[in-house]
Amino acid sequence: xxxxxxSLSEKNLGQCLSLKVSKEQAQYISSVEDSLRAAExxxxxxxxxxxxxxxxxxxxxxxxxxxxxxxxNDRYWLWKFMIDENLQGKGYGTAALQEVxxxxxxxxAGYIRLSTKETNRGALSMYxxxxxxxxxxxxxxxxxxQLDLTEE
Numbered sequence: 001x002x003x004x005x006x007s008l009s010e011k012n013l014g015q016c017l018s019l020k021v022s023k024e025q026a027q028y029i030s031s032v033e034d035s036l037r038a039a040e041x042x043x044x045x046x047x048x049x050x051x052x053x054x055x056x057x058x059x060x061x062x063x064x065x066x067x068x069x070x071x072x073n074d075r076y077w078l079w080k081f082m083i084d085e086n087l088q089g090k091g092y093g094t095a096a097l098q099e100v101x102x103x104x105x106x107x108x109a110g111y112i113r114l115s116t117k118e119t120n121r122g123a124l125s126m127y128x129x130x131x132x133x134x135x136x137x138x139x140x141x142x143x144x145x146q147l148d149l150t151e152e
Contacts, residue, residue: 003051003053006051017032039062048080051083061082075109076107078112081123093126101130101147112147113146114145
């Protein structure tokens with residue numbers, strides 16, 4: 001399966017907006033529409049992408065790259081990440097996460113951070129398998145995880 005992050009366009013925007021997560025997962029992630037609105041508010045540091053596998057939109061992500069931020073640990077965030085509820089469990093999330101990591105590496109990241117609720121067990125398992133580790137920090141009600149790219 002060829003998985004890639006694709007810039008949003010007129011061609012894939014509608015497909016992204018139709019992506020949904022299960023009712024149980026809705027407590028963990030904003031809708032694509034809300035995520036796009038938040039990304040727009042963050043201007044130049046938030047980068048939304050369609051997650052495509054073999055040319056088909058399967059998910060959506062927003063990455064934050066804030067090279068000007070003082071603390072190098074806080075410059076790069078996996079801010080939003082979702083795979084459509086009907087396509088979960090097929091390896092798309094794991095493959096897409098590797099593309100996210102590659103993207104950050106290509107843009108000079110030493111660390112990638114994310115936050116989620118402790119009850120988001122499926123996502124936490126995937127993130128931890130990819131090498132993300134708990135920092136002991138909290139982001140509101142969410143735990144913060146970090147991937148150290150300098151160790152690779």
